[in-house]
Structure formats: C-alpha cells, structure tokens
Amino acid sequence: MPETIVVDASVVLKWQLSDEECITQAVALRDDFYARESVKAIAPQLLTYEVANGIVTAVRHKRVAPDKATEAMSNLMALGVELREIEPLRLLEIALRYNLATYDSAYLALAETEECTLWTGDSVFYKAMKGKSDLVKWIGEYPGKTTD
Numbered sequence: 001m002p003e004t005i006v007v008d009a010s011v012v013l014k015w016q017l018s019d020e021e022c023i024t025q026a027v028a029l030r031d032d033f034y035a036r037e038s039v040k041a042i043a044p045q046l047l048t049y050e051v052a053n054g055i056v057t058a059v060r061h062k063r064v065a066p067d068k069a070t071e072a073m074s075n076l077m078a079l080g081v082e083l084r085e086i087e088p089l090r091l092l093e094i095a096l097r098y099n100l101a102t103y104d105s106a107y108l109a110l111a112e113t114e115e116c117t118l119w120t121g122d123s124v125f126y127k128a129m130k131g132k133s134d135l136v137k138w139i140g141e142y143p144g145k146t147t148d
Contacts (some may be wrong), residue, residue: 002040005029006111007081008104009050010121011139012043016072017058022121025142029119034079042082042114044106051076076120084110094097098132101124 005030015025033041055072058064059067064072086106090113095105102126112135113117120126129136 002038002141004040004114004119004135005033005042005104005114006114006116007033007041007047008107008109008120008122008125009043009047009054010117010125011074011119012047012061012081013054013058014121014139016055017063018065020121022140022142025139026121029139029142030079040082041079042084042116044086044110045083046086046106047081047083048077050103078132086110096110098106098129104128108133108136139141 002114011026011029014020014023015030020026021063029039029041032039055064055069058072059066059069082098083116086109090109091102092108094100094112095102098105098108100108104122107118108129116135118136118137119142120136124126125139126138
C-alpha cells in the first residue's frame with residue numbers, strides 16, 4: 001500500500017516550471033507518485049486554483065509562453081493528485097493556531113487529518129512551520145530518486 005502524502009501547489013508547479021529550485025527532488029516525488037506508485041499524492045481542492053494562478057503568474061513573468069499555459073495546466077491535472085474537501089472550521093482553527101494564511105492552512109489541515117507528511121516548496125510557509133509541526137517537510141529534503 002503506497003504511503004499517502006500531501007503536496008502543495010509550490011511542489012506541483014515544479015513539475016512544469018523548470019526554472020524553480022529543488023526541481024530534482026520535486027521530480028523524484030512526482031516519479032514516486034506517478035511512475036512508481038510508491039506514494040499516493042493528495043491535496044485540498046484549492047490546489048487547482050493555486051496551480052492555475054501559478055501558471056498565470058509564470059506567463060506574466062515570461063517564464064511560460066502564453067500558448068503553453070493550457071498545456072502546462074492540463075499536464076499537471078492529468079497526473080491525478082487526489083483532491084479533497086477541507087472542513088472550513090478545521091481550516092480556520094489551524095490558520096489561527098499557527099498564524100497562517102488559510103490557503104497554507106488547507107494543506108496542513110489535510111496532512112493533520114490524514115496523519116501524513118506535507119511536502120512544500122514554499123520557503124515562507126516552511127520556515128513559519130519549522131519546529132511547530134513535524135508533518136511539514138521541505139521539498140529539497142525529499143529522499144527519492146528520479147527516473148532516468
């Protein structure tokens with residue numbers, strides 16, 4: 001049975017944006033999920049909106065050609081990260097407990113509910129949670145290996 005993990009938008013976007021940091025580790029996680037099926041990747045439904053926003057921002061900053069934006073979004077959604085609903089009061093409770101933005105809280109709420117690791121490439125979120133939750137892990141420390 002594969003290990004369940006939560007991935008946030010910062011990690012998922014690395015699967016299409018080649019100029020990000022920690023690409024090797026993010027791709028290794030993707031390969032463990034998509035190719036090897038050794039992990040099951042889940043995320044809050046918010047992931048779709050955050051990934052779309054990340055692609056739009058990448059287009060605006062000329063990191064992605066406008067004609068490639070739809071392809072990038074389609075590629076990411078086709079990977080099949082399982083999207084889950086987050087209970088609103090749980091989201092609020094976590095945001096207040098850790099002084100987080102609600103979108104970051106959504107990922108942490110899911111990780112706490114599922115009792116699994118949350119992998120992030122968002123350094124601000126990671127630093128805010130360092131020492132507060134052992135569930136939040138930095139993508140640069142992902143131990144997997146990429147598929148050749």
